[in-house]
Amino acid sequence: MDPKLDPFTTLLDLKLGTFDPERGPVQVRTQEDLRGFFQADPPRPDELVYRVMPVPVPTENSEIQCSTTVLEPGTVGDEYYMTKGHFHAVRDRSEIYIGLAGEGCLVLATEDGRHRVEPIREGMVNYVPGGWAHRSVNVGDEPLVFFAAYVGDAGHDYATIERDGFPVLVCRGDDGPVVTDNPHYRP
Ligand SMILES: O=P(O)(O)OC[C@H]1O[C@H](O)[C@H](O)[C@@H](O)[C@@H]1O
Numbered sequence: 416m417d418p419k420l421d422p423f424t425t426l427l428d429l430k431l432g433t434f435d436p437e438r439g440p441v442q443v444r445t446q447e448d449l450r451g452f453f454q455a456d457p458p459r460p461d462e463l464v465y466r467v468m469p470v471p472v473p474t475e476n477s478e479i480q481c482s483t484t485v486l487e488p489g490t491v492g493d494e495y496y497m498t499k500g501h502f503h504a505v506r507d508r509s510e511i512y513i514g515l516a517g518e519g520c521l522v523l524a525t526e527d528g529r530h531r532v533e534p535i536r537e538g539m540v541n542y543v544p545g546g547w548a549h550r551s552v553n554v555g556d557e558p559l560v561f562f563a564a565y566v567g568d569a570g571h572d573y574a575t576i577e578r579d580g581f582p583v584l585v586c587r588g589d590d591g592p593v594v595t596d597n598p599h600y601r602p
Contacts, residue, residue: 432483432560439471455492478567493586500550504570507545514539518555528602530582554592
């Protein structure tokens, strides 16, 4: 075969999640960008919630998309800062996370309403099988940093999550994080 890409190497800072050299445009998400994903309206719309730093490769199923996500500590209402969360547009595409720093959890859900909550911490590998929507949540006081890799043509379906939500919410409780049923969840 005639190779489509040249090999490349980049250095990943295992604590900060940054690439050197930076490889692609950093995606920034503020509280305002997450309006409708949190239960409450954003109290400080301009405040940074997370950044996604990509290793850009063509979005074809023969390539592997890689990125790091840095999710700040904080809350909107009682809910800890979290990513929007998504199904893969091509539903059967899978993904792998590797925890680099901080303390978080990965909320997973199927379209028929099953859910799981898995820990994300330094050194943990989380496998996200096809058909499971996934959202990461920072339940600690430091940035949550993780690396993710997924099949190139997976795509992101945010609309289903924006409409239905996840079955559970991860909220700040008196003695730490509490997972509660989402009263607005509609599978
Ligand atoms: O896309 P979000 O649900 O906002 O999550 C933020 C990011 O988390 C992980 O890194 C995923 O692999 C990325 O595809 C995703 O963009």
